[in-house]
Amino acid sequence: MTPTADDASPPAATGTMDMDWAGLLSLTNELLMLVHETELYHKCRRVASALGDARRSLVAIRRRIEQSGRRDVVAVVGLTNVGKSTLLNALLGEEFAPRRNRPCTSIPIEFCHGPSLGVTVYYEERLERPTWRFDTPREVHGCLERLGEGEGGTARGAIRRIEVTLPSPLLAGGLVIADTPGFGAGQVGEAAGSHEAALRGYLERDVTRVFWVVLADQGIGRREVEFRDQFFARVCDDLVITGCEDWDVDDRARFRARYADSFGHRVPAFHFVSGLQGLDARRNADERALEDAGIVELERRIRDLANPEDRLRSASEELVRLTEDLAYWLSGYHDDRSRPLTLWWRPDSWSRWLAIDRPAPLKQSLDRRLVRRRLHPG
Amino acid sequence: MQIQARPGRELIIRKVIELGEALSRSVDHTVADSLGAIIQTFRRESFTIAIMGKAKRGKSTLINALLGRTDDLVAPVDRLPASSAVSRFRYAAAEKATVSYREGRSEVISLDCIREYVTEESNPGNRKGVGVVEVEGPFPGLQDGLILVDTPGAASIHEHHDQLLHQFIPEADAVIFLVTARMPLDQDELDLLREIRVADIRKVFFAINRVDECSEGDLRDAINHNRQLLRSVGLAIDLIHPISARQAFRGQVGTSGLPTLATDVSAFIGQHRARVLEERFIARVMAVVEPTLRDLEFEMATTRKADVELREELESLRRRRGSIEATRDLAEREFLHAWNDALDRMEQALDVEQGRVRAELVRHVNGAGVLDIRKLADDLPTWLNRTIEDHLMIVGQSFEERARAACEKLQTEYPALGVQEGTGVVLRTRAGNELISGAIGGVALTATGIGVASAAGTAAAGIAAANAAALAATTTVSAPSLLASWLVALGFGELAPLATGTATVVAPAALTATPFWVALGGPVGWTLAGIGALAVPFSWHLSRTRLRDRLEAEGIEQVDRVFLHIRKDRLPALRKMARSIAGEFRLRLDRQIAGLEEAIAKAMSRPAASPQLDDRAAQIARIREILDQIRSRA
């Protein structure tokens, strides 16, 4: 497949102006159908398995589209103590999330837009959902600290997630950003693995997108790569390298070069930031320093995600990228006797796909890519 | 640090030489060779202290600081994972560096070129095949035969670094374990500490590096966390040294905390050098001799017996084998029954849920206003998918719980062979611990290689087998902590610390790691299969159907199809799964018993007892005696 680096030029005009979430979803359904039926149709295992890959990616995209219509949760995920909560505070502009120099966050905390400051607790097995209102971020911080207190406390185990509302313009588009417990923490006894379990449950149930946080000075460890592969690779396009305050351009380039290979063909965008510096910059209202800390760029990325139109566009771009990858693969395929694939799609599925009456540019753009042609020379 | 010659030293060496001689009469020369090498190291009296830790904790920086270097030529430092080989530093008047390649050859290189051999950047993936790099020089502090070792960092993305590190660990006499203030002790570090302990290295100096870049509060947090964690895993670490290797390296030694660490290390070595070297010497000797001795004893125990006796034991084993059949049959039948019962309940629950989904569907379709029909049609696949999934989850989860309980019960009640120190092979059956007395003369069976390695090994293997069978297609790698809790739950509480630590326990996934309802969907996993198989046909029909009752009918058909698929495909597969789990258990025990039989049979086919045999017995007794003498010194 074509390498899809973050710096690859965006796919050509996909135009989604006339497309809404429902339209995109049903188009995705049709595409899924085409791919799936063709997957079952092809006898050659290699082709079927490539189509299977495409189908799985489509399912993930579809899930994102489906949820985007409702609730889009961007989770900040990473090894314990890398600075997730600090980064989040830097993004939100206030010190909401408790941070300590030891395993700290024990429950997923969701930040979403609301007219005033408030904290709501969702329990695992209780219907009641207590809500508190506050006047200052400080009070919110205190409340969160109390709720998450104590390693392995019993009351805490029963909390499924905490929701914080705040009038942040960043979240105005309906985006939810979540702070999560770290994985790989050295925990023993009762509490062993409790943070990780909380995180996994949350990833499975509530998350549409992951911002993966790693620590510059520590690099990316095997445990981190494995955890990512296993639990969130499909929903992660953004790697945030924090603690970069004294990493210059060359260091950053070397970091990228060293780790890019661990991602297969889906290399996430690398964002180099310093959560701590960002937080300081917020405190001093120093825009320049905030920019230097990489927080402004990250904010932009989040705004893109939060902007409904952009979200829609990025989802359709993903569809286009996927079809491009698939077309590239199919056109390069040769069987044992080095014959190319003459038939890409199951005929009836294909005619059905063509018959879909949607004058959307996106549909045409997908069509263009799906039509069998020779991309590979020779 | 003055080397005091302990009077007992030569004595021990003599004993080990004797041991080697005694052994060399019975086994091939490799054992004697390794003993020779161990003695040689011991004779040199050098003390090897290695710096270990995860990648990027500042190990190489610390080495440079300790060696009093002002550059990083000998131990290259980098922001990205760097050290890719084990480097030993020792004292000599002149500087010299030697690369030893893994294939045996070695080569002298200039100090300026060390970087070419020991860094990931210049030697990616260890293409050059470097084993160790020995660096000599007039390094202050190493005059007394102290060897300082820089090791590759653990747990980075470069797996071969870990391999090199693990191979090296037993060679260390003491360890300086480095963590950073920025990162409180984590799971990878606990794993590494456990490995150090498994190698029987008893002295670990614990240092927190990079304190220059964190606040006092942060340092306090980190120290408290580390202390608590170290205590709870039973590691006795009294002193935690806060240091800044970089400050020391840059010349600000006074404030770096390094002097205190160095004093602690040299005071320890000054005081305990001889004792530690002796302990390490003995530990290494034991590691070589014990397995060999077990081999010999087994051979001995079997050859010494008269054929008649052996035949009798074989008979007895066969009889017992018959008697365990009853226990195992019962355990299996009970397991199958519990499993099938869980499935039956699931099947019933499926009916109920199917009814519920249908009812919900009807309500959903009819609840929509006339103008919403189009939207309803578009949303229906999604809605159905979610609703079906929600309902199936309930069913799946309760099945999962029952199935797990059934597996646990099978595990505890199934007969199993085990080895018990001193008593020999033990057959565990439902009636408690029954002994195959004298089946092979009461010796540990470890040597027979029939897979009854130890009680621990058996348990782990059993769990692995059960899980592998249960989860056939799923490839979840279990988090160690999960495996541990699983072991605890099974009553193997004492094994849990072991399982948490060792990467060698390769049980795929604890049953808890992947919910059964995920497995229910077949190899692709329910969620994926759900959408791939379900939403697709919906959208096709539904996108053309805008009539309410057609929508309803189409929806119901889809619901029924899904449930039918589960009944037709998934349930039978699950039923089969139970048989394959039971089959795994059966196979394991059969293999073990067959191995035992074979071992006895082999013993019977040996040439009859000769006069040499008494000689051999005397030899073993002699070896045991020497070993006891050596051990009693430790």
Ligand SMILES: Nc1nc2c(ncn2[C@@H]2O[C@H](COP(=O)(O)OP(=O)(O)OP(=O)(O)O)[C@@H](O)[C@H]2O)c(=O)[nH]1
């Ligand atoms: N130097 C530096 N330190 C940072 C940065 N970000 C966070 N820290 C420090 O790292 C420590 C841990 O930060 P947290 O934000 O609590 O980390 P976390 O990932 O949320 O930790 P858990 O919730 O336990 O998983 C704190 O002491 C922070 O001050 C950064 O960008 N630079």
Ligand SMILES: Nc1nc2c(ncn2[C@@H]2O[C@H](COP(=O)(O)OP(=O)(O)OP(=O)(O)O)[C@@H](O)[C@H]2O)c(=O)[nH]1
């Ligand atoms: N601030 C600070 N940085 C340090 C200190 N010690 C080491 N470093 C920095 O940490 C980084 C890693 O240091 P190394 O000595 O290469 O670490 P290592 O443990 O040998 O790393 P590997 O060989 O890759 O396992 C380098 O950038 C060092 O400059 C310290 O005490 N303070």
Ligand SMILES: [Mg+2]
């Ligand atoms: Mg946190």
Ligand SMILES: [Mg+2]
């Ligand atoms: Mg190093």
